[in-house]
Amino acid sequence: MDGILTNYLPFLGNDLSLFTPLLSVISLFLIYPFFRKEEKKYLINVFIYGLIYDLFYTNLLFWNACIFLIIGLLTIFIYKNYEISFLKIIIPIIVIITSYELLNASIIWIFQLVPITFTKVIYKITHTLLLNIIYAEIIYILLKIIPKKYKKISIN
Numbered sequence: 776m777d778g779i780l781t782n783y784l785p786f787l788g789n790d791l792s793l794f795t796p797l798l799s800v801i802s803l804f805l806i807y808p809f810f811r812k813e814e815k816k817y818l819i820n821v822f823i824y825g826l827i828y829d830l831f832y833t834n835l836l837f838w839n840a841c842i843f844l845i846i847g848l849l850t851i852f853i854y855k856n857y858e859i860s861f862l863k864i865i866i867p868i869i870v871i872i873t874s875y876e877l878l879n880a881s882i883i884w885i886f887q888l889v890p891i892t893f894t895k896v897i898y899k900i901t902h903t904l905l906l907n908i909i910y911a912e913i914i915y916i917l918l919k920i921i922p923k924k925y926k927k928i929s930i931n
Contacts, residue, residue, distance in 0.1 A: 797872055797907050798906075799828060800872065801907050803871075804868065805918065807847075808854070811854070814851055818844060818851075821844055821847035822847075825843030825844065826840045842879060846874060846878075849871065849874055850871070853867045861912065861915060861919075864915055865908055865911075868907060869904060872904060872907055876900045876903065880895075
């Protein structure tokens with residue numbers, strides 16, 4: 776969905792919509808409860824998903840695979856130490872988005888790929904939050920109402 780939405784929303788450096796998608800990163804956070812007893816399998820899936828994301832969007836092999844792996848580890852930490860509920864999901868989503876953007880920006884800055892400033896990173900983070908919080912809330916509700924016979928384990 777990231778690719779589809781970026782075709783219809785402005786995605787230039789200083790012209791980001793308030794609805795800039797990072798839905799794949801949010802999905803990594805939301806699917807963890809289904810892997811709660813199989814963390815190794817979760818991390819392998821996250822890494823593979825990052826490789827696929829690299830192939831389709833960035834053409835930088837292992838870039839997002841490593842970042843997604845770090846986000847996966849952060850997700851495991853959040854779920855183990857905090858209770859996630861409908862209203863309490865907002866703060867972890869903000870942490871995940873901010874972490875993803877800061878990791879991405881730091882790698883870009885370290886390797887001097889493109890000029891990047893702290894204000895550009897903050898601008899991108901703030902213009903990414905609205906759509907992704909809405910998406911996380913909707914998907915969280917949908918995952919909670921899935922009948923138990925289709926779930927292997929519960930969300931909480």
